[in-house]
Amino acid sequence: MELAMDRAALEDFLARDFGQVAEDFAVERADATGVTLRLKVAERHLRPGGTVSGPAIFALVDVAIYLAILSRIGPVALAVTTNCAVDFLRKPEAGRDLLAEARLLKLGRRLAVGDVLVFSEGMAEPVARAGLTYSIPPR
Amino acid sequence: MELAMDRAALEDFLARDFGQVAEDFAVERADATGVTLRLKVAERHLRPGGTVSGPAIFALVDVAIYLAILSRIGPVALAVTTNCAVDFLRKPEAGRDLLAEARLLKLGRRLAVGDVLVFSEGMAEPVARAGLTYSIPPR
Amino acid sequence: MELAMDRAALEDFLARDFGQVAEDFAVERADATGVTLRLKVAERHLRPGGTVSGPAIFALVDVAIYLAILSRIGPVALAVTTNCAVDFLRKPEAGRDLLAEARLLKLGRRLAVGDVLVFSEGMAEPVARAGLTYSIPPR
Amino acid sequence: MELAMDRAALEDFLARDFGQVAEDFAVERADATGVTLRLKVAERHLRPGGTVSGPAIFALVDVAIYLAILSRIGPVALAVTTNCAVDFLRKPEAGRDLLAEARLLKLGRRLAVGDVLVFSEGMAEPVARAGLTYSIPPR
Numbered sequence A, B, C, D: 001m002e003l004a005m006d007r008a009a010l011e012d013f014l015a016r017d018f019g020q021v022a023e024d025f026a027v028e029r030a031d032a033t034g035v036t037l038r039l040k041v042a043e044r045h046l047r048p049g050g051t052v053s054g055p056a057i058f059a060l061v062d063v064a065i066y067l068a069i070l071s072r073i074g075p076v077a078l079a080v081t082t083n084c085a086v087d088f089l090r091k092p093e094a095g096r097d098l099l100a101e102a103r104l105l106k107l108g109r110r111l112a113v114g115d116v117l118v119f120s121e122g123m124a125e126p127v128a129r130a131g132l133t134y135s136i137p138p139r
Helices: A007-017 A019-024 A054-073 B007-017 B019-024 B053-075 C007-017 C018-026 C053-073 D007-017 D019-024 D054-072
Strands: A025-031 A036-039 A080-089 A096-109 A112-119 A126-133 B027-033 B034-039 B080-088 B096-108 B111-120 B128-135 C023-030 C033-039 C080-086 C098-107 C109-118 C128-135 D027-029 D034-039 D080-088 D099-105 D111-120 D127-134
Touching: A007 A019, A007 A025, A007 A054, A019 A025, A019 A054, A019 B128, A025 A054, A025 D080, A036 A054, A054 A080, A054 A096, A054 A112, A054 C053, A080 D127, A096 B019, A126 D080, A126 D127, B007 B019, B007 B027, B007 B053, B019 B027, B019 B053, B019 C023, B019 D099, B027 B053, B034 B053, B053 B080, B053 B096, B053 B111, B053 B128, B111 C080, B128 C080, B128 C128, C007 D111, C018 C023, C018 C053, C018 D019, C023 C053, C033 C053, C053 C080, C053 C098, C053 C109, C053 C128, C053 D054, C053 D080, C080 D054, C098 D127, D007 D019, D007 D027, D007 D054, D019 D027, D019 D054, D027 D054, D034 D054, D054 D099, D054 D127
Parallel strands: none
Antiparallel strands: A025 A036, A036 A096, A080 A126, A080 B080, A096 A112, A112 A126, B027 B034, B034 B096, B080 B128, B096 B111, B111 B128, C023 C033, C033 C098, C080 C128, C080 D080, C098 C109, C109 C128, D027 D034, D034 D099, D080 D127, D099 D111, D111 D127
């Protein structure tokens, strides 16, 4: 399978279309299996106690699946999240970036479905799991 | 049923324990039925195109259920979200605050479950629906 | 709003298109707000201990939302469930039917989203809550 | 990691505690990674059109995660499902069994979380994905 957008193309897309938010993320990998997205954890992502906030984890898994879809169909700016279910499993480690491993389970004409495991960098046990559905505009 | 924390007590708790995030929210209602929480939509909550971002909606529903739990059991700072499922139904209206109507469906010794409807202020059709589970520490 | 199918029409549809499964259910209500569907609890729906099984509750909420959609758009046999999230809140009461209160939150051209509260008949506290998404074929 | 119950012990448990339902299933694998459970698809699992019904898929993923938990902690009959979210991705192939690949993502003192991919036997693309949470009684 050929990718419509590789790692560099996804990074360019982020920088161009996501404005300031793009600074939070780095695309570590994009291949036939999916995408790895890094959240460069900073003060603004933390809750009191030093743990990464739920909304920051939500943003990470949402962008990760979005990029996994774009890597296959190209820069379709109008795909929108219709459903996102997150299980929060463990407290993220303080002072470590988060890595989201996203894979596409279905890429249909109208709907794309993927899931994501989120890890504190270097740790074996996931901190969160998410399943997301995107609605894809008619092409 | 008597509330452990009323609207004013919840606002104080937000201001004290949520730091800067508290400025995003206002508690509109807290009664036996649940809590209404306002997201004071500002530039930082928006996506390109003027719509409220997914992470901002996630934060809104998460805090709304958290406050609904606290209104019943008092300021237990250690309750944590274990699961959150959001359906995104419609684009929020530009230039309007969001209102989250949260109700508790179960308040057990270990788990609390609630759901939330989110509206653009003044609109009849919801922009999002969410179900959340919180784990409550032993009391 | 006028209904495309009323209570009697939904019952007829069930009997015609759902075969034996139809005997499990009775449509109690169909109006602009949604649908109430009864699961006529029988031996085959029970788990050891006398509680209604998870799959029986799943079937109940799935059929309830399906009928709520049909009540609005008529007998479109090809609508399919794409996502279903159920929170199991309490053990159903032994020896009581279950009632599912289903409402539609969105009825779009491609997707319909609804949620359901399930009660043991006569009880105030719900035993389950579910959110479902259906994909609707082009009309 | 040593398993508290291996494949044969899980099959015995099913036969003893699940009554007639046990005949629907066969445990294909139980190891440190998780459990593979087969649904022996029969007439009673089908919807008109020959596809496996949603409730049958729900039962499959629910039992698969339950057995994955038991394989680690032994025969704790009181673990109960608190949340189950299923994405239905593709129509199962007619005339083929379903295989559920279940893995545990968290096994805490109070909650266990796992996810499952479901395949029509011999096919590469999953027909469903599910995430489940179980509440575990104090040991």
